[in-house]
Amino acid sequence: MNQTRHTLRLTGSGPTKEKAFATAIGQVQSAVGKRTDGVSFRVEPLDLEVVSAVEHRWTERFLGLLFPRTRRRFEITLRIDVQVASLDLDTLDFALREERLSPLQHALHMR
Template sequence: MKVVTRRQIRVSGKGSSRQHAFAAALGQVQATLLREGEQVLLRVEPLEVDVVEARERVWTERFLFLFLPREKREYSVTLDITVSMTSLDTSAVTFSRT
């Protein structure tokens, strides 16, 4: 009934800082695992995190195309994460009809 499996998933995230980009990517781990399986997750533990791609985009933003130039930054990361997940296999549970 309780199953421990190991999986590797790829997630990506964007943000205005490096921390926001990593947090956005790591926040997608549980949603990705739930979308791909029919199991109830009890615990998800990241074992390994590999950075596949990390980008920084810089551009100059101006008010009315002329005034107050400022530099804007956007960070994006793509991660390969190996997770150990403990789940409850719902297909092994028999339900009785009433």
């Protein structure tokens, strides 16, 4: 079992603040998987810092003149420190168990 520490910088965006935050947090597992050798089975967040939080606001109009409405889009960038426990499957010794099927079992795809 290996334990490593990583600092991730993730960005998420969405129509609400909650959706933008959820999008950024949802990227943690895939970002850890890219940086870790083997299979990660525990990802423990140690620290979370908001690097930037931006609200984009603009006005849309139907046919350029009618029915103005204000649209919003939120973007958040996080810095997350995580501790990852992983297991390298290449170092494990697997025991070999071989089964032989009779011709009848093989024909019927039975064990």
